[in-house]
Amino acid sequence: MDEEQDPSGIAPLLMAIAQQDQQSFEQLYRLTSAKLFGICKRMLVQSSDAEDVLQEVYLTVWAKASQFDAQRGKPDTWLTTIARSKCIDRLRLGGVDRHTDLIDLDQLPEPEKIDPVEFASDKQRLDNCLSNLQNQHRTVIRTAFLDGCTYHDLAARTGVPLGTMKSWIRRGLMSLKACLEK
Template sequence: MATMERAGAAALEELEELLARTAMGDRAAFGRLYQLTSAKLFGICLRVLSKEQEAEDALQEIYVKIWCNADRYRVVGYSPMTWLITIARNHAIDRLRKRRSGSAPLEDADTVPDGAPGPEAAVLASSERAALMRCLGELERQRAEAVQRAYLLGETYAELAARYSVPVNTMRTWLRRSLMKLRECLTR
């Protein structure tokens, strides 16, 4: 929780600065960046991968990527935390998908939060997150859940279609409509 506070508006400039210095090979800056952000990214790895050892391995790879690619941060127009979270999420999802494509069973039954905001939401509420959750809440529950499953578990159209017992094309139409509604709501 502390990190997100620090990573909030007050620390935005610090994170920008740390990423810029990391891009130039400044080890101290990278160490500080790790200090400030690793608990958040590790939380994501644990949530997505739900296995401690794999989450540790993932976190290691993620920070090596951040170190090697910090020079690319400035050009994509993301906020620093979004950039870091996106790298972490994508890497964790990659691992999860690889695991799934093997024979390991899916054990994610309770890793997806409800579409409605949970109790911590009130405590941690930032205006954007609140808006996202409110807008997800406007979707039918299953549809909100499908968006979350895609983002947090990397489920594909085929997997989602199987889960909700609909044809893949229907799933695609469904999800696209949900995204359109979500967007409408978010830009309101």
Template sequence: MSTDEIQDLAGLDRLLLATGRHDQQAFEQLYRLTSGKLFGICKRMLVQLSDAEDVLQEVYLTVWSKAAQFDVQRGNPITWLSAIARNKCLDRLRLSGIDRHTDPVDLDHLPEPESRDPVEAASDQKLLDNCLSNLRNQHRTVIRTAFFDGSTYDDLATRTGVPIGTMKSWIRRGLISLKACLEK
């Protein structure tokens, strides 16, 4: 990653705040730096590529209109943007009855995440990856699947072949461990 890319990543909060003031150049730069990651989230959660493209457009319309609400003190810009993308995907799944990925989750053979784009290489992402890698495989897998696929407890329990109570416990324990690691 070049020095310029690292500086760009560090300035995401600045770009979001400028976008909140309807600075079109800041918005264009924000899009350039983050659209790959957000499109990846949309593609992973939605089966149809056209749905992922439509939702990505909705994400950036929301970012344009709500960027002024971003609070630097409360969170990381990429986390805020990712949450918008995930929520827009979940809205699309719920409201439109669009198919989502329903392949069984094989806890023992989860592929490693695809190569990361420059935004994910930022220090917060490295910390998250490190903390996720410290979780038990079953906890890590269901947390990733719940977040990226928008799966419910019922979906995950069915896909993994475990009782719903076990699934809830795995996710709860995993999130508690993840939180403890991230707060260190």
């Protein structure tokens, strides 16, 4: 993996962690914990829940670092996928606060900008494709991925029938896929 694909140098750290290198693990934690905590906090609302899940994320990284394959994806993506999955697992177990606010489809914040040094071309393509989606499709897709919401949650938050929600997400993802494949 070259520097363009891994500008933060995380892939070599994961390889060292696979060999149980504690110093590399500490360095990985210093480089990535703020971002991963932000993901957990966004999905789980309560800081204490986010902190618990973040610990689970790093336990998983320690145990499964050998499963990271630089040929299949970027290390940042692998780490954020673990964090998101752990958050969703925690939400499914219940007992944690989650976002339940109604989504106002007319009052949407702009998508957050990602550091252009790390993700410039992929981020730009994704932003362009997302901006081409219908407003409601873009909103529910972003909410599903950022908050870990189910179809039922999204339907309740937007006040639309479940079938409509499924259609919005399906159409939005199909349009997004077609755009990204261009």
